[in-house]
Amino acid sequence: MKPPDLPSARKAHASPWSFVPCTEFLAGLLRDYASAFPSLIFKTLGASNAVVGFTYFLTLPLGFNVLWAPVVERWGTHRNNFLRSLLAVTIWSALLGGAFFLPMKGLMPLALMFLGAAFIISVINMAYLGYKVSALSNRELELFTGVGNAFYRMGALAGTTLMVYIVGILVDRTGNYRSAWGIVLFGGSLFMGGIWLYLRASLPWPTSDTGTTSKLTFAVYARSFTDFIRQPRGWFIALFLLLAPFSEGLLSGMKTPFYLDPPADGGLGMDLKALGVMAPVSTTIMILSGIVGGFIVRKFGLRRCLFPMTLLIVAPSIAIALLPVFQEYAMISFRFTPFGGAEVAVYPWVWAANFTEISGYGLGFAAYLTFTAFLIKTGGHNKATFAALVGALTLVGYTAGGGISGIIQEAVGYFWTFTLSVVVGLPAWLLIPFIPLREIIQRAEQADHEG
Missing domain, CATH: 1.20.1250.20 (MFS general substrate transporter like domains)
Structure with missing residues (x-):
């Protein structure tokens, strides 16, 4: 055979x-x-x-x-x-x-x-x-x-x-x-x-x-970008997608250097083991706060939640900004031996500030992601390219914030860098009333019915 x-x-x-x-x-x-x-x-x-x-x-x-x-x-x-x-x-x-x-x-x-x-x-x-x-x-x-x-x-x-x-x-x-x-x-x-x-x-x-x-071509992406910008108040939408993650990128870019730098340079003198044991708890809080944020948006609706919850992306960052001010207290730690026979330091005030910032970001970003999902649904036959454009704008905003964070920190220090991350996030929050949110939600719901 x-x-x-x-x-x-x-x-x-x-x-x-x-x-x-x-x-x-x-x-x-x-x-x-x-x-x-x-x-x-x-x-x-x-x-x-x-x-x-x-x-x-x-x-x-x-x-x-x-x-x-x-x-x-x-x-x-x-x-x-x-x-x-x-x-x-x-x-x-x-x-x-x-x-x-x-x-x-x-x-x-x-x-x-x-x-x-x-x-x-x-x-x-x-x-x-x-x-x-x-x-x-x-x-x-x-x-x-x-x-x-x-x-x-x-x-x-x-x-x-x-x-x-x-x-x-x-x-x-x-x-x-x-x-x-x-x-x-x-x-x-x-x-x-x-x-x-x-x-x-x-x-x-x-x-x-x-x-x-695949029928994807550069011309298809170019047309989709044009359609995206030409939608009602498209420039306001694009600015919102850029600025909301920009502030988080500015903060995140210097958080780790701040934790690792010696106290003489304005940091807290933590080591990689201390960061390693804090990471799983931070990730867990991020996941749980995102789930809770999703339930809140589902219960009260995106129209009622986007404005107040976007503020949560920005405002809790104040907790991180206060750590350089109270550096002496932030450096208080206790030690334990989790596994591997290595002694690890835990910094209670750093954990508290970090978890406050992360939980606020998780709650607020749930509303942001829901908004982007509705926005992508309005793309009609261009949903895939709309998704790519939304993802690109989000990443560019975050990357730009992180990319310039080091230059800003070296110029003004950690406190003003973290404070600036709060200030530059406010324009994104103030842009929300100018976004045609009702029309976007209606078009997304119509797309669901047609699908």
Whole structure:
């Protein structure tokens, strides 16, 4: 009997449990590689705060993937693009880990490597999104949205908590940040290599994932952008999408340097272990406050919630701004030994201020995300490109705030940088009355009925 050819032997469908948790966990971990690790690595290697802030610009490829999406769509199937890109970022992580053990002049080579990684990760994100839509039915997409988000958060937590904590332990033992980061990043490449081998064998071959059939072109994106701006008060909407995350980026860009800098430089003198144990609690509070914010918006409606809840993105940042003022109290800590035999310091006032800011941001951002979801629904046949544009505006606002935060901090100090993050967030809040919110909600509801 003639053996079946390769395409017929491939499985077109598999249980989502066999690949969704794994891929979502990976996506969360890669988010840390693109956004959290550059600033941490540069800061611990002695970079100035201006340079640390600049690392936020290295994440811009994640927001501008609309520019090369039409090209990527023609490389092949989403499945193949995802696996190729995952293999590329695995090799990149191994090379980066090895680079820390080699003589290196300056930080520019690291910056270029992280910029390249952001391009690769943006392709992974695009390919996986397209693959997920092809591989899962509508019902499976609904059922696994919550599951996927949970594993995504777990992946992000693994990076900001476990990997950072291990770096802290290795620094205690070796006294060398370069070798500590090198070991952790090389270990991360081995982990991702194992995931690549597993997914290469387990990912199904959906019949709808044929590749080279996309109708996305640069002209389509250009028309969608024009439609977006020409909608009623489109410029006000675009400014709101930029300014709301800008203030958070300005704050987030200097929070970690503030925690790590020695007291003589205006910081609190915390170490990576202290940051590592605070991260999981912060993430948990972010998730819970986002869930509560979603329930509030659902109960009272977006029209009644967007104005007051957007203020929550900005106002609680005052708690962080007060830490430099009361630096002596903020540095009060107690120590305990959680795991790994390493003593860790806990800073109660820092935890309280950080959780106040994060819970407010989680509540407020739930309303912001609901607004963007309604806005995307008004895109008609351009929903995908509207989603890309909204995501790009949000990321550009956040990145711009983080990118200039270091320059501002070096000019005016931590207190005024954090205070300025509150001040620049107020224009976004004041723009809301000028946004045609009623019309956007009506058009979104009409799109639901037509769909």
